[in-house]
Every structure is written in structure tokens, then in C-alpha cells.
Ligand SMILES: Nc1ncnc2c1ncn2[C@@H]1O[C@H](COP(=O)(O)OP(=O)(O)O)[C@@H](O)[C@H]1O
């Protein structure tokens with residue numbers, strides 16, 4: 187895009203963008219580490235993920251401060267206004283994703299005493315992968331201002347919903363079969379629910395990218411499972 | 412009553428027949444030349460009544476030129492040639508039979524630099540109504556002066572010194588005096604060419620508030636260099652560039668999602 191006449195305005199927008207990218211990459215790494223916990227159940231790694239959420243919270247605060255300063259100083263309009271507002275909202279969604287990942291890490295830690303992987307874990311792994319793919323797409327949609335990719339994120343959220351629903355049924359079955367599974371399966375249930383919510387936040391972010399790029403909002407109804 | 416023949420009647424008819432908001436001004440294929448210079452190119456626009464429309468765009472893009480077409484101020488510039496059609500309330504204002512003096516009473520104008528007459532505050536406001544024979548008595552004229560100053564938000568500040576010179580007021584007060592003067596003849600349209608650019612932020616805020624309150628009675632067109640001012644005071648915004656009307660629409664759309672790249676580049680400060 188053409189540069190602003192005031193180049194420091196470009197620098198401010200660029201630095202906001204960089205902060206969002208840093209935040210999104212941290213969130214994606216947190217999610218990826220947390221997915222590894224399912225197999226490794228490494229308490230040290232879980233601890234690191236839980237502590238790591240602080241940095242993500244700080245980034246959100248930083249983005250908010252920067253965005254507010256930019257609004258006050260530049261009174262942005264059109265694409266600039268949409269970008270600053272979308273950035274604020276995206277940072278909020280990323281922060282929420284961070285919290286949900288942290289919660290999953292805690293659940294993994296709490297259930298790490300369980301000696302063997304219970305049934306259902308394989309499907310949870312699949313859910314983790316779907317979520318990771320959505321997060322990657324979301325990041326790229328934001329980075330490239332790619333409305334097509336944003337729409338894809340938006341359309342594909344249904345895959346996560348569907349998987350979550352079937353995992354829910356499966357876990358219920360295991361719990362009924364053997365009450366000793368209940369403790370661990372409950373954690374997995376909540377993890378699955380958290381992952382479904384992470385998917386929703388990724389979808390929100392995709393909607394913000396769409397707004398940022400086109401100035402229009404996504405239709406109200408999105409494909410639902 | 413004291414308007415251009417035909418206009419008031421049409422307005423009365425319009426009020427009963429047409430739903431609000433009505434279109435007040437219609438411009439079609441308006442071109443302006445200053446000698447060889449083609450300053451305004453094929454402008455088409457509809458301007459609604461009882462609302463504020465702002466004209467934005469870089470200096471020299473033709474905003475003032477177009478504004479001056481609406482009250483035929485361009486007639487006073489020898490090299491200036493206007494073609495196309497402009498209607499107010501369905502009446503062609505370039506019609507040969509139209510009385511230009513009456514037109515300018517119907518279409519008031521406020522300029523960038525407050526320009527009160529070097530006369531008393533009272534006379535500044537009373538001058539035009541008297542000229543147009545709007546009052547039969549001193550009491551009636553007093554009434555018009557008070558009402559105009561009241562509408563312009565100045566009455567409270569000057570009611571005890573109506574005999575003082577208008578030029579002795581502060582810049583913001585002078586501009587409100589000019590607005591009172593413009594509305595004293597009960598116009599249909601008020602044109603404002605950068606009315607706040609010589610004022611401090613507080614005086615500007617008062618004028619903006621005034622514009623907002625006048626909106627219910629008048630069709631207001633304002634030229635402004637401040638995007639924020641356009642966003643605050645106007646319901647519709649038109650962007651001009653190099654003599655062309657590039658884009659016109661609801662102000663919120665223009666400032667959040669303009670359609671034309673030139674509009675976007677201008678309002679986001681990416682020009683040149
Ligand atoms: N009286 C005039 N004689 C010759 N050229 C003029 C005159 N008034 C304006 N122009 C030219 O017409 C163009 C539009 O001017 P104007 O309407 O004043 O622009 P704006 O109000 O958008 O700054 C400019 O190029 C300007 O130089």
C-alpha cells in the first residue's frame with residue numbers, strides 16, 4: 187500500500203502489526219507444546235506453558251496501549267481505522283486462546299499421574315491438529331491480509347465442532363463402560379471443549395481480517411455442526 | 412413568502428407530498444471553466460434537505476468552485492463559465508428569469524475568515540432582512556435580530572451590547588455573527604467554506620454544535636479540511652479530486668470503508 191505522508195504513522199501501524207504477529211506466533215507455539223503433552227505428559231513442559239501465558243497477556247496489554255495511542259495521535263480513518271480496531275479485537279481473541287491453552291496444560295498436568303493413555307486420546311490429538319491448522323491459517327490470513335484464507339478459516343470451523351461433538355460422545359461411552367476412566371476422561375472432555383472454543387476465537391479473528399480487508403462484516407450465520 | 416418566486420410554493424407542496432429527507436439540491440453535469448482552466452468536471456450530486464453535507468478534498472480540487480455554483484457567486488468572476496444544471500427545490504437556479512439577489516438570500520454563505528460588516532452587531536444582522544423588506548416595524552426587525560442571534564447561539568453573549576461593533580467580537584463570535592446574518596433572511600440553504608479554519612478548538616466546537624442544531628431547519632453544505640470535522644458534523648460526505656467528484660455517500664461509509672482508492676488515500680493521509 188502507498189505510504190503515509192507522515193512516515194512515523196506507517197511505523198506505528200507496522201509495529202502494531204509486528205506485535206500481533208509475535209502474539210499469534212507465541213499462542214501457536216503454546217498450543218503446539220500443549221499438544222505434545224498428550225503423549226509426553228512432561229510436567230516441566232506443562233509448567234513452562236502455564237508460565238508462558240504471562241508473556242501473552244503482557245503482549246495484549248502492550249497492543250492495547252499502542253492502539254489507543256495511535257487512535258489518539260493519528261485519528262485513523264478507513265483502512266487504518268479498520269486495522270487498528272481489528273488489531274485490538276484480534277489481540278483480545280489471542281489472549282483468550284492463550285488462557286484456554288493454559289487451562290489445557292493444567293488439565294494435562296493434573297492427569298499426568300494416569301499411567302496409560304486412555305481411549306479417546308487419539309481423537310483429541312486429531313482435534314489438536316485441526317486447531318493447529320486453523321491457527322496457522324488464521325496467522326497467514328492476518329499476515330498476508332488474505333480474505334480468501336480468512337473465509338476458509340471461517341468455513342472450516344465446523345470441522346472442529348463436529349470432531350468435538352463426536353469426541354464428547356466417545357468419551358461418555360468410555361466413562362459409562364468403566365468408571366475408573368471418569369477422572370481422566372473428564373479432563374479430556376474439558377480439553378476438547380476448550381479446543382472448540384479456541385476454534386471459535388480463530389474464527390473471530392478471521393472475521394476481523396475480513397473486516398479489515400474489505401470493510402464488510404461476515405454474514406451472521408456460519409456453517410454449524 | 413419572501414423567497415424566489417415559485418420556490419416557496421414548491422416547498423409547501425413538497426412538504427406535504429414528499430417523504431423526508433427530501434433532496435434539496437440537484438446538480439447534473441456541472442462543469443466550470445476559468446478561462447481555459449477546466450476547474451470542475453461533470454459533477455452530478457443530490458444534496459438532501461435538513462442535513463449537513465461536507466465537501467472534502469485537497470486544495471485546488473474545486474470544492475469552493477462548486478460551492479459558489481450553488482449561489483451563483485461565480486457570476487461575479489469574469490473568466491468563469493458554468494455549464495450544466497443545478498436545481499434547488501426543483502427550480503433551475505441558472506434560469507434566465509431567476510432573480511440572483513433573491514437566490515442569494517435563499518442560499519446563505521459563510522466564509523473562512525469571519526467578515527462582519529464594520530457596523531454594530533445589531534446592524535450586521537438587521538441589514539439583510541431590511542434590504543429584503545422582511546419587517547414592517549422596528550419591533551419586528553428586533554424580533555428577527557434576536558431570533559437569528561439566538562439560533563446562532565450568540566444572543567446570550569451580545570444581548571447587552573448590540574450597539575457595539577461586530578468587528579470587536581472574538582473570532583468565534585464573529586463567525587457566529589456571520590451565521591446569524593446568513594440565517595436572518597430565513598434561507599433554505601447555508602453554504603460554509605471552511606468556516607472553522609481560522610478558529611481555535613473551543614470556538615470550532617461551538618460552531619460545530621451550532622451546525623448540528625441548524626441542521627433541523629436548513630440544508631447545510633460545508634467545505635472542510637478536517638476529516639474529523641466532516642465525520643463529526645455531516646451526514647453525507649463528497650470527496651473531490653482534480654475537479655472531479657470522486658465519491659459521495661453516507662459519512663460513516665466514506666470514513667470507514669470508502670470505495671475509491673483515491674478517497675482512501677486522501678482520508679488516510681497517503682496522498683502525493
Ligand atoms: N477566480 C479564479 N480564477 C481562476 N482560477 C480559479 C479561480 N478560482 C479558483 N480557480 C482555480 O480552480 C481550481 C479549483 O479551485 P477551488 O475551487 O478554489 O479549490 P478548493 O476550494 O478545492 O481549494 C484551482 O485550480 C484554482 O486555481
Ligand SMILES: [Mg+2]
Pocket residue numbers: 474475476604634
Ligand atoms: Mg476552497
